[in-house]
Amino acid sequence: MIGDGPFATSAGPILPGIVFPMLEVGDISKSFPAVKALDGVSLRVEAGEVHGVIGENGAGKSTLMKILAGIQPPDEGSLSLEGVPYRPRHVNDASEAGVVMIHQELNLVDDLSVAENIMLGREPRRFGVLDFGTMRKESARILGEIGATIDPRTRVGDLPVAQQQLVEIAKALSQETRVLILDEPTAVLSERETTLLFRLIRRLREQGVAIVYISHLLPEILELCDRITVLRDGRVVVETTPADSDADHLASLMVGRDLVDVYPPRMPIESDTRRLTVSGLTVPGHAVDVDFDIAPGEIVGLAGLVGSGRTEVAEAIVGLRPISAGEVRLDDEPVRFRSTRDALHRGVAYVSEDRKGRGILVDLSCIRNTTLPNLEAYGRLVPHRRRERAATEGWIERLDIRCPDARSPIRTLSGGNQQKFAVASRLDSEPSVILLDEPTRGVDVGAKRELYHLIAGLAEKGLACLMISSELPELIGLCHRIVVMRQGRTAGVVDGPTATEESIMRLAAGVEDHAA
């Protein structure tokens, strides 16, 4: 694989005429008050190479990327670009040097148009005022290049997240880019958009851009990358190539032990009663005539492409969106919740896909987060603080949350542990139905496995679970049945144990319709 591109080089002895790697990271270390985030990490990325960086949450990937992008300086070690020392002190230094990072959390100005965002900071001017015509034309050209059909005049805040990501990529490409860092770029993309993105990345590789690609999704890492560096606990465990490795091997390298029983065994459903029944549910603008039901102890998956209305259905059930038609029945009794509060009181809990924006309160402590939705239970007016703490510590133990101090702000924890607290806070009021929206998004392999076992354990105790996910393997591995949505409608239901990714995708993409 390596060595057949025009830019491929070998380190070789120091000779005149040697070609330096595009990006070289030498022995970088970085400590924070509590942890050593990076401990002597080295990395070489050649021009025209896609270099995958993988590791569990907390392995040091984000810190490494922040150092590359000039957001944080390293404590020790060196960086160089084509043999020239590179010491960014600021994000602007990095982008001037041609190092551009596309964040997991998008960095766009919602209130500006797509064109204004792409050109932000480098706006073309005519006679001292903004030249909107050129801005629009230039943006349209770049968007066209990456195959995005977005009107440059659209306000960014009005675009779905997937398209916002494309705008972010277009913004990066509109500059002279030598090193492109992509942090979990496909987390918010649909299958089709992912394919487009990969095509784009491959084209950039051909143009000689060095690409650092971070992802939790091992199949895509194997598909896309030329070389793969595995980080664990702030150190490089191994550098390998897709040819020398497979997903299981990478996963065990990341975790540092073999991963067995990723999915817990499915427990049989004994009762034929229905805990939650949704029939003919219509959410204006998002979903039409949606039907499904969940039995006590059952895990029902809700699959569908991004934008198929999955989240909106869940939000409508718990009263966050208006319902224009249809019915929700809880234990055979029609219900129409006015708010999440109302739903929680009746035992229906919802864990949002947007963890940091809606799931948890990042600045509050773990204890405060855990007890917030159920604070009445700790005292009508004055919450009993010792009981709150005891309850939180109970959850830490039950869900095996790694949290050194329950009183510390929740933002100091890794994504997987934050997610466990988000789930714990909804479980604290002992609901009978839980709607989990992308519960494993941005969570590493080890924590994913723990979440699966947690969900299965809840179902075993009689909880009715709805699991919304874009990751088909986890739906297939975990769910009793999988409801597939397409463009706001239920396209079909498949049986969990016999489902295949293909059978789900056919429903989600509407292939069956043409066959019929």
Add this chain to the structure above:
Amino acid sequence: MSAGTNTQVGAARGWRLALSALERFGVVIAFVALFAYNAITQPDTFLKPENLRNLLNQNADIGVIAVGMTLVIIAGGIDLSVGAVMAFAAAVGMLTMNALFEGGGNETFSVVVGLATGIGLGAACGLLNGLLVTMGRIPAFIVTLAGLIGFRSVTLAIAEGGEIRAADGLTALQSFGRGGIDIPGVVDFYNQPVVFYWNILIFFAVVITGQLLLSRTRMGRHFIAVGSNEVAARYSGIPVNRVRTWSYVIVGACAGIAALMSMTRMNSVSSSGVGHLAELDAIAAVVIGGTAMTGGRGRVWGTMLGVLILIMISNMLTLADVEVYWQGFVKGVIIILAVLIQRGRAN
């Protein structure tokens, strides 16, 4: 070599700790430093019990408003109407009191009803603000700016731009203003006991209540959650609108209590003077005290120190014969400094 690095790391950690302490407790340090400075430079005037008592008494009303302001800001709002509401509540309270007394009512009864009317009216104005913000979906800044202009105007109209005095013979009001408790052993120059007026005690009581409300009650927890991230709070099942409305009711009630304090202290209500610029002094105290203007993070005890710091600065400048025109400039500088020092905590 390694010892050297360790010392360096140790020193760096020391600096970090010192910095974070400064960020967290800067307001305490500033308070102690100002107090010490005043005490040393003006030992004969500043430290006199009656001076301290008078300083507190004159500013207790602003202090009470600042406590309410702290809560509303922590809950993610702002209330610019507090000064005007205070004047409105004081004017109506005084008129009620006079009408009852002149109509032949019992003196104590008239005073109690008049004062209670003021507090109730303040809370009612707060409720109106809160409903306009939550149900009417108008930004708090706009709603309460309108309140600032509107309530002041109504007050001026009621009093025809002048003053409303307590009815002749209504002495109970003034005696409440002069009443209080003697702290044993605290005597003035003539060996007479120094009375700590009720207003001062009310101020400290409101501070304690406010801090307990914030840190110990469910409502306080909800204020913090809503101010920290309103959407996440709603997803957590918190009745966001109700919580926000309550924060305005509380700050309104605080303005009503401040009205009571100014009535008993002055024995009259000046329709233009009462609560004039109170909103700005209160916000200044909140900011100096270390509460984030963006909501979700703050402390009532900090605001109390902020109030005391502002008092001491005025007193210091007055005693140092600095022209009154310059005092605002110094306050402005102090506010900026307070924010600069405390900013690190957010990052």
